Amino acid sequence: MKTLAILVLCSLAVICLTSDASTGSQPAGDNPAQEGLFVEREEASTVVRQKRAAGELSPTQLESLREVCEANLACEHKMDIDGIIAAYTAYYGPIPY
Template sequence: MRTLTLLFACALLSVCWSMGGESTLPDRPPHVVMKRDLAAVLLRRRRAPDRSAHFSWKEVCELNEACDDMADTAGIVAAYTAYYGPVPF
């Protein structure tokens, strides 16, 4: 059984060596570079999101201490509505 396994491994190794005449390594770096460039663009978008209206409500509410405390407990929408009226959508 051990001899058969060794013979099979040697046959597989010789087939792999005979088929691998040319190396494919020089073709791979451009693909890797393209993937890194694409990943950098995607990460850049994720790190710099657009400012939404939610951030402006929070900034307005942070100036008033009572509104800021209520925003921490009840939520920003409830606090803004209680102190400044309905939320403008």
């Protein structure tokens, strides 16, 4: 196991050294690492994951909404008729995730 860890660390070191050598010939203005930590809002919005729409909830998230709604008989009845998302939104407001 120790041999595998040493082999992985050595391969990472080689990759880092070779990637630095290949980018060393670029002008300083083309290197994104030297530009700083701040980016434009449009660029950041493409990188940062957007909040998912209500219809794209995972099965675990839907189950947690269902458990909350089952405690209220009116919400449970609406859940059977209109669906879990409509029932939860009607009785408890916007979905928290």
